Amino acid sequence: MRLAPRRGAASLAALLAWLAALVLGGCASRPTAPAGSDGPPLRPPAALEQVPDAQPRIEPLRTGGPNKPYEVFGQRYVPMTADLPWAERGGASWYGRKFHGLPTSSGEPYDMYAMTAAHKTMPIPSYARVRNPANGREVTVRINDRGPFAAGRVIDLSYTAALKLGLLRGVAPVEVRRLTHDEIRAGLATRPAPSPLSSPLPGQGPGPALPPDDPAPGERPQAEAGFWLQLGAFRLREGALQMQQRVLRETEGLPGVAVFEEAGLLRVQAGPFATREQALAAAELLQRQAGLAPLVVQRAAPLSPAPGRPKPGESPLGAGAQRLGSP
Helix, strand or coil: CCCCCCCCCCCHHHHHHHHHHHHHHCCCCCCCCCCCCCCCCCCCCCCHHHCCCCCCCCCCCCCCHHHCCEEECCEEECCCCCCCCCEEEEEEEEECCCCCCCECCCCCECCCCCCEEECCCCCCCEEEEEECCCCCCEEEEEEEECCCCCCCEEEEEEHHHHHHHCCCCCCEEEEEEEECHHHHHCCCCCCCCCCCCCCCCCCCCCCCCCCCCCCCHHHCCCCCCEEEEEEEEECCHHHHHHHHHHHHHHCCCCCCEEEEEECCEEEEEEEEECCHHHHHHHHHHHHHHHCCCCEEEEECCCCCCCCCCCCCCCCCCCCCEEECCCC
């Protein structure tokens, strides 16, 4: 919902009508909202569950317009105007056909079939991940509106975003995290489908990336070609496992965190990344999030794990390892 800072002065009659609709509807609404209760579309399009998430991109942040301070119900809100991280938990609501086609705080028309949302203070525009902890579903939305202003609510979702999260029955708790421009530049803003290299979060089942104690050569995992971040190289499996779990626990947004066996060492690596720039940006995030100083490793072909000690003259960091910031 939204009482966004609006262009021009609204008439007193329109303002009173808006306040009445707000009190009766339980969710902030716009001065031009038609009378009547909100609800789902009368004839929703088919396959809305397959609507893709918002695709994060870097958009300039304004200091005025929808990002200037405003007041609702006697409470003053000061939106963020800097590209800063933001995370919170609280109730999520949604808005539908009553506001479909009406202006949002950004000036864009509200589309209940798009992957958008309203937030009280995130910069407009922003991108955020919203997770429903009850079922594990997660979506990426674009913040282009203000609200909700009902107590206990932290985000107001579009109809389709709520549908994909399984939240159409009413207000439910969610986890919200803003995606920063650094994350978008690093390619960490989109969550890829799990691959055999990705290690699941704790409690989500065993991870296939760690090789068994004595695997057959064909059973060892292989690294895809691309750029990887090497987080550590260990001779003992316990050390590699501890590093892997630490990274999973303290960081977010990595494509995968895997343990590979090569030349007698167990290497903990995150990736793959399509470009060096993405890998370097992710390395900087890892430094801030977990205090790590990863190495950028380029793999021109799948890594072929081989047992035994490093060959004479071979670096224990692995072929192609390059330190952060090196050309």
